[in-house]
Amino acid sequence: MSGFSIVEARGIRKEFPNMTAPVLDDVSITIDSGEIVALRGPSGSGKSTLLNIIGCLDGPTRGTYSLGGRDVSTLNRRERAWVRLHYIGFIFQSFHLISDNTVLENVTLPLYYAGLGRDEREGRAVELLERVGLGHRMKHRPAQLSGGEKQRVAIARAVAGRPRLLLADEPTGALDTKTGNEVMDLLLEVHAAGSLTLVIVTHDSEVAEFCHRQVFLRDGKVITDGSSHAAHA
Amino acid sequence: MRRTRSEVVGRAVRTAVRNPGRSTLTMLGLAIGVGAFIAMVSFGTGARASVMEQFEVLGTRVVYIWTNMTRRSFGGSAKPLTDADVEALRRDGMVIERVVPRITEMQHVKSVNTTYSMNVTGTMPEFVDIREWSMLTGGMFDDTDVQQRAKVAVIGTTTARELFGRSEPVGQTITIGSNLPCRIIGVLASKGEQTTGEDMDEIVLIPATTYGAFLGMPIGYHELMVQVRDIGLLETAMQEAVPIMRHSHRLSEIEPDDFRMASPAQAAQVARLVSSILTGLLMGIAAVSLLVGGIGVMNIQLVSVAERTKEIGVRSAIGASPRQILVQFLSEAVVLSFTGSMAGVLLGWLASTLVAQAMGWSGGLSVLTMAGAAAFGTAVGVAFGYLPARRAAQLEPIEALRHE
Numbered sequence: 164m165s166g167f168s169i170v171e172a173r174g175i176r177k178e179f180p181n182m183t184a185p186v187l188d189d190v191s192i193t194i195d196s197g198e199i200v201a202l203r204g205p206s207g208s209g210k211s212t213l214l215n216i217i218g219c220l221d222g223p224t225r226g227t228y229s230l231g232g233r234d235v236s237t238l239n240r241r242e243r244a245w246v247r248l249h250y251i252g253f254i255f256q257s258f259h260l261i262s263d264n265t266v267l268e269n270v271t272l273p274l275y276y277a278g279l280g281r282d283e284r285e286g287r288a289v290e291l292l293e294r295v296g297l298g299h300r301m302k303h304r305p306a307q308l309s310g311g312e313k314q315r316v317a318i319a320r321a322v323a324g325r326p327r328l329l330l331a332d333e334p335t336g337a338l339d340t341k342t343g344n345e346v347m348d349l350l351l352e353v354h355a356a357g358s359l360t361l362v363i364v365t366h367d368s369e370v371a372e373f374c375h376r377q378v379f380l381r382d383g384k385v386i387t388d389g390s391s392h393a394a395h396a
Numbered sequence: 397m398r399r400t401r402s403e404v405v406g407r408a409v410r411t412a413v414r415n416p417g418r419s420t421l422t423m424l425g426l427a428i429g430v431g432a433f434i435a436m437v438s439f440g441t442g443a444r445a446s447v448m449e450q451f452e453v454l455g456t457r458v459v460y461i462w463t464n465m466t467r468r469s470f471g472g473s474a475k476p477l478t479d480a481d482v483e484a485l486r487r488d489g490m491v492i493e494r495v496v497p498r499i500t501e502m503q504h505v506k507s508v509n510t511t512y513s514m515n516v517t518g519t520m521p522e523f524v525d526i527r528e529w530s531m532l533t534g535g536m537f538d539d540t541d542v543q544q545r546a547k548v549a550v551i552g553t554t555t556a557r558e559l560f561g562r563s564e565p566v567g568q569t570i571t572i573g574s575n576l577p578c579r580i581i582g583v584l585a586s587k588g589e590q591t592t593g594e595d596m597d598e599i600v601l602i603p604a605t606t607y608g609a610f611l612g613m614p615i616g617y618h619e620l621m622v623q624v625r626d627i628g629l630l631e632t633a634m635q636e637a638v639p640i641m642r643h644s645h646r647l648s649e650i651e652p653d654d655f656r657m658a659s660p661a662q663a664a665q666v667a668r669l670v671s672s673i674l675t676g677l678l679m680g681i682a683a684v685s686l687l688v689g690g691i692g693v694m695n696i697q698l699v700s701v702a703e704r705t706k707e708i709g710v711r712s713a714i715g716a717s718p719r720q721i722l723v724q725f726l727s728e729a730v731v732l733s734f735t736g737s738m739a740g741v742l743l744g745w746l747a748s749t750l751v752a753q754a755m756g757w758s759g760g761l762s763v764l765t766m767a768g769a770a771a772f773g774t775a776v777g778v779a780f781g782y783l784p785a786r787r788a789a790q791l792e793p794i795e796a797l798r799h800e
Contacts, residue, residue: 221794276716
């Protein structure tokens, strides 16, 4: 861990129009560059909403949020898209691969939006797919892959743009234990290979054990925030 | 290397190919619209040209004058058309170039092999010049033949076929009525059938003097053909001819005209106007069908955006800007509209060609019409594709990702 804060959220409150209580209420969290952080808590605790705000998919109703030292809580949609493209990679529980695109096309997608040429895009995607053990599946469609393979494609896509922050929402939630462990191993490998910060939303305590730090949320508030050992205890 | 426009189009093409059902439905409406538009333009142009050709057979700078009296009848006060009328028109008509009278009556016409009943016309050599008819073989009789009441005839191609089959008619002899043998000296080039069903090639022309001398001159000519100096002077000629004819027929001021006159060019003008209005109407209907095609594009693209909401959310989450989403959907609309329009051009061309062949219309579709229709179809598709594309671009990524 470098000690430099990549995520710095202060007094985050998030309200939705059709809900009486806020989903997040005065949440503050700082994540250092290179950290692996687990966001935990029961359903409805606000952990996915917090992940969405950290990932610039959504903005807070109140509070400030800085990414890499820059306040991003007031950015417009176009600017938030730019930040996502260049700083953030997403991994979803249900993979969210584009079904009528091939594996290779899925991985090259963020690079396409970043404006890279075809050769560079494909070169980088092929390298990543080989790294995640799917070099032989590049021309396949997502429907032809197993769950574990789909999530490996999603990981390759998430890191293709060389983000600084990798956000995973229940990355093993749709997988069996063995495949889930393989995916976690891959995530840790990817984390180790690049100077990545990894934030994982998970229910799974085994997955949380892999993390440096665990943040517990309940009813939109941070309950505990500490090292895995402390949090677990 | 940066992303190129062709790559954007390439992706749109791949999306279209991977969703053949959706793509075909989107394109179908525009294809029908563009096809109908082209076909309507082509039908209108073909029909107008055909109408014009038929009027041209009657001569373009001609005013026809007929008497109000019935053939060979002495009833009523109307006077026949006579040489005096011809002379008066030639003498006093300032804008009149020439006047050609015509007698036409049904006669028995015999060749060596066969006998037919058909119209035989006694006229002057200028008859074919005024009508702008040309000769297929031989030539027209001349002024000497008229003066000498020569027993010569010029026939149409239908008459030639009926009387002589495949053998050459020029030089052969036909007998008109009971005792007028005429030597064929020329065959007129074919004019084709008229929309009225009249066959302009079923004709026998002989000098008017020959007709009068041997077949019996009726009480007057059936028609006077007045050729004016310029097509723009048709109206003037008609105004000029009225007092000349009234004077020649010695009509008092209170007596109505005992003759009628009309000009094929003026009738053609009316026909052209009517056909232009009809063509415009049909094109309007076709344009509406093109708009309906555009609305079809919008509907299917809206469905497509709804179906692909999650995909839009994913694209947005991984960093696609609203503009990139807009461009993606708009480029899909461009590809589908363009392809649909091109299919429409093909359909329209096919329909036009088949109808033109069936109707015997000449001419064809201009490249400009086809290109214009394709461009219009594409523009309609893109215009109607914009709303769904904008809707896609405005989707909030987080909402789109939650969409089921």
